[in-house]
Amino acid sequence: MTHKYKNVYIKDAFTIAGPYESDGPLSKYFDVKYQKDLYFGEKSWEKAEIKLMKESIEKIMKRNDLSENEIDLLIAGDLQNQLAVSDYAAAKFKIPFLGVYNACATSSESLIIASNFIENKMTKNCLCAISSHNMAAEKQFRNPTEYGTPKPKTATFTVTGASSILLTNKKTNIKIESSTIGRVIDKNINDVNNMGAVMAPAAADTIYSHLTKLNRQASYYDLILTGDLGIYGKEILIEYMKTAYNIDLSNNYDDCGTIIYDLDKQPVLAGGSGPACSTLVNFSYIYKEMLKNKLQKVLIVPTGALFSPTMVFQKESIPAIAHAISLEVEL
């Protein structure tokens, strides 16, 4: 489902990064960096992640001099079961709350829902908060890292971080120009250590749908940026787009999972993943490059593997989804 917006703008974006991300190539773009450990002074990884999301909300409100009753709506999501991070972060604020989940595509899901509320003149200021935490995710989805379970090179590394994006109906220089809500794609892959392969077909479906519905060439965008396919998933997507749709992504395409870390030096296998991966890249580095007018038109396509350990234990394959958002500089 593709739509063009008239009056949806990004007023501000606040990003918080964990130690691995702060050691990576995008370090200078993050607003807050936690470099000591993954606990951030809390007693559990889950509480550490809640702290990150809560802090990103508090600090974007403070930087924009907004009180709770000036934020109409908070839309948030994370990887924890029952969206526990979002729930407990939202409990700290007297702001109407909607919890959303499309795995690592949750960031674009939240922005699309928020854009719709703003376009509809129902809200003036809407906050979208997203987080993930490496250890909290490993513990819940895979094996606690203490087990030392070996992983293949196609596995990705969950990003630790949080972001809050403030959308508004008042003109700023960065517009949410259009969006495409993706469909669930299941290509019968059940390799939990190759999420890039799981998600690439969903990204392809959404990018193709977005370009077709808006009658655009891929070259319309300065950059098309998928969220967390990693190095192998990225290769699959390029090949898939060429083969299935005859669309050449070789010139203006990259993947957030391959940008957030230094893949040669950091121990992150195929790259970054998790909802915070794409949102940290898109709303620190890319957003700031757009503010400087170095990029004018960017299509961000966060991708989500709808991985349920319960269903994979029951021999099911892993479905995936991707939602696209077109950001444009409007001076």
Place this chain on the structure above:
Amino acid sequence: MTHKYKNVYIKDAFTIAGPYESDGPLSKYFDVKYQKDLYFGEKSWEKAEIKLMKESIEKIMKRNDLSENEIDLLIAGDLQNQLAVSDYAAAKFKIPFLGVYNACATSSESLIIASNFIENKMTKNCLCAISSHNMAAEKQFRNPTEYGTPKPKTATFTVTGASSILLTNKKTNIKIESSTIGRVIDKNINDVNNMGAVMAPAAADTIYSHLTKLNRQASYYDLILTGDLGIYGKEILIEYMKTAYNIDLSNNYDDCGTIIYDLDKQPVLAGGSGPACSTLVNFSYIYKEMLKNKLQKVLIVPTGALFSPTMVFQKESIPAIAHAISLEVEL
């Protein structure tokens, strides 16, 4: 956050009920009844729940002669971790998908987001699908029932069922007239067997906010219907509304958790709960009474306990939320 809608209507609602629900007082209102066991021919409870949601989507599409490409958007949610039921059900349809989670308030969350897309003229037909499954929920959130763990009388019984609601921008006799998105309320309760007490303050906050913003008395509604507080939570809400806001709910208020079962005869303790509880009551019994013009104005207020076993094990209390939707007959 409260809004009035101009052009959002319910075109159809399809409900599927499990055995306990089919044995209850609302039996005749459900479209499909599974009365044999809780597996519905599947090999696991999770797959059984996926079957229910998938069937509700297929059958509402068939009854309305709609193909996949005539449904603009599917918004779905359930209680399973990672929204596994919604994900795997959505994977069966080529329809753009958004996953949402506010525990048992997910049903109203999905309808509010859908209403906004329709009001904004972005979609013509939007499906909202919701489910829960008693055994799948017990296994995930509490103890497998085989353990025979005793429960106090304040515990509720998760409803097994699924519903699909079809919203449209074309006039029908049942209008979604307004809605209020609730805030997360945490009153420091951590009794996992008393969700009614956890959720009642959230229901109160949302009902008060809805009435105040629209400058309405409680008597504006023929019926105000909370979703799954159960008999004790219902008493708490009546008392709370009286004490905190001087609003008398004694004449036109009831709770879905106390309606869906025969509390004297069925072994359901304080009543029904789960996302399917309120949606089965609201979109079988209440919806059909409204179609017959026996009720004209109903405020449905599904309530959600944002219960995370992980966070409760870490000594945290349970936050709650409620979203209200005003349904009106418009002949």
